């Protein structure tokens with residue numbers, strides 16, 4: 001272990017600052033919500049964070065109760081995801097025509 005361990009980035013993790021778009025769009029088809037955030041404003045408000053942590057945060061704030069479920073419970077687990085870096089159209093998007 002080295003002495004300079006001060007809040008280094010987790011190796012290989014994607015961080016908020018790396019997000020390829022200025023707007024961050026998140027949706028959960030399981031719970032039926034969609035939200036858009038400004039990347040710069042988010043970094044300003046909460047600092048740069050790994051995107052997986054952020055996704056859970058957003059989902060919880062949106063009232064997703066399924067975030068806390070066992071990850072192995074795929075059928076019921078929250079499906080929050082970054083829409084604009086995952087080009088696969090979701091059922092939610094198809095249903096809502098967005």
Ligand SMILES: [Zn+2]
Pocket residue numbers: 028029030031032059064065066067077078079080
């Ligand atoms: Zn959810």
